[in-house]
Amino acid sequence: MATKRPSTKTPSANPGAQAKAASGRLEAKMAGTETLARAFPFNAIKANEVGRNGALNPPQGQTQDAPSPDVSASTLSEKNLNDKTGGAAAAGENPNHAPLEAVRVDSAGRALTTNQGVAIANNQSSLKAGLRGPTLLEDFILREKITHFDHERIPERIVHARGSAAHGFFECTDAITDLTMAAPFVEVGKRTPVFVRFSTVAGERGSPDLARDVRGFAVKFYTDQGNWDLVGNNIPVFFIQDAMKFPDLVHSVKPEPHHAMPQAASAHDTFWDFASLMPEITHMLMWVMSDRAIPRSYRMMQGFGVHTFRLVNENGEAVFVKFHWNPVLGTH
Structure with missing residues (x-):
């Protein structure tokens, strides 16, 4: 006759108290979010971005510290303990970094190139006429990147598709x-x-x-x-x-x-x-x-x-x- 194996999980001492604590943290998170939002009534440095000096030397952005780690966290569940995720990480630490080390690639000494192997310094900025001018068609890096993107989805053959x-x-x-x-x-x-x-x-x-x-x-x-x-x-x-x-x-x-x-x-x-x-x-x-x-x-x-x-x-x-x-x- 089959017998039920006893559970190894430790039952919660007081589920009601845990729910009350979670609700309190949620209210504190909402209040802290409102406080953080009130600290930014407007972007005080926006006007500094206009003009030549602002384009060449962008000003440092305005920052404000969060009242608590809960305010900047994605959800309150990040600190909850369970059998699947284990213990909570300390504030400012990400436990996912360790598993990623096995698949990280060191790009030191490797040049960024075009599809033809031409070394380039940047493939994130289009060539423009002046600081804020129109994009130039002579930017072959832009043309190659956009053309490659446009051809990533290959349509079926017009004939002999099947x-x-x-x-x-x-x-x-x-x-x-x-x-x-x-x-x-x-x-x-x-x-x-x-x-x-x-x-x-x-x-x-x-x-x-x-x-x-x-x-x-x-x-x-x-x-x-x-x-x-x-x-x-x-x-x-x-x-x-x-x-x-x-x-x-x-x-x-x-x-x-x-x-x-x-x-x-x-x-x-x-x-x-x-x-x-x-x-x-x-x-x-x-x-x-x-x-x-x-x-x-x-x-x-x-x-x-x-x-x-x-x-x-x-x-x-x-x-x-x-x-x-x-x-x-x-x-x-």
Whole structure:
């Protein structure tokens, strides 16, 4: 049979007396706060801040000692004793300093710099025309700091926002030195680390992966000669021929701005209005309306570089190629 373990806490001798004492301290704190406020009827040195001398040599501010430590404390609970916080610290001491010592960093001998490593003396004051003049655009430190701040929140991709990725490797099975001298393709058996991101096109964050849509992918090769990016789609042709039409194409497939529909698809009037004005889109529509736009998985999806690429072989000759990715499991 379970028995209740006796408490190790010391019961309060007189809870009523403690409450009365706390109430008295609270009243004293309020009275002391009013006394401290009455000591500052106005800022006597404010007028001294005006003028050249006041700007170059700011006067010392007016101060007034608090009637008691309770007046300047944040709450009266700072001195209360309990099992969690332990005993109260003496007035003027902060027990939190000791734990911070383990993570403090000594900045002595380290210069304040810009993002480019240029040593500077101050990044808190803008360059102005005169003591109180307007801010100057030639202050490159200000421009860099504000520009960095403005770009801290990166918006989602306009297209290909919804995706998933995986690490892997590319293994060369046939040397193609007659086409290129790029490191991943010149030696049989050579493995090159890669990172691949697959995605839909029209969908936003949170949109479904199952929508009828083109699938895109980007492969980053970490080669001996540097990083190389190769992008493609699972359809070998494209909606438009002229890049100048791309903004109009994307605007036509995105959701309607007033009700955010449809999501991750282009089955609405705006897209078909665009398609009706672009006969060159017909070939791409035949692919998009087929099963190629609803692949079973990324492992069963063909990939195409779409563009024609110009490579340089081991003899320094230019060769035109197209990239095709064929899945081992077949196209489904």
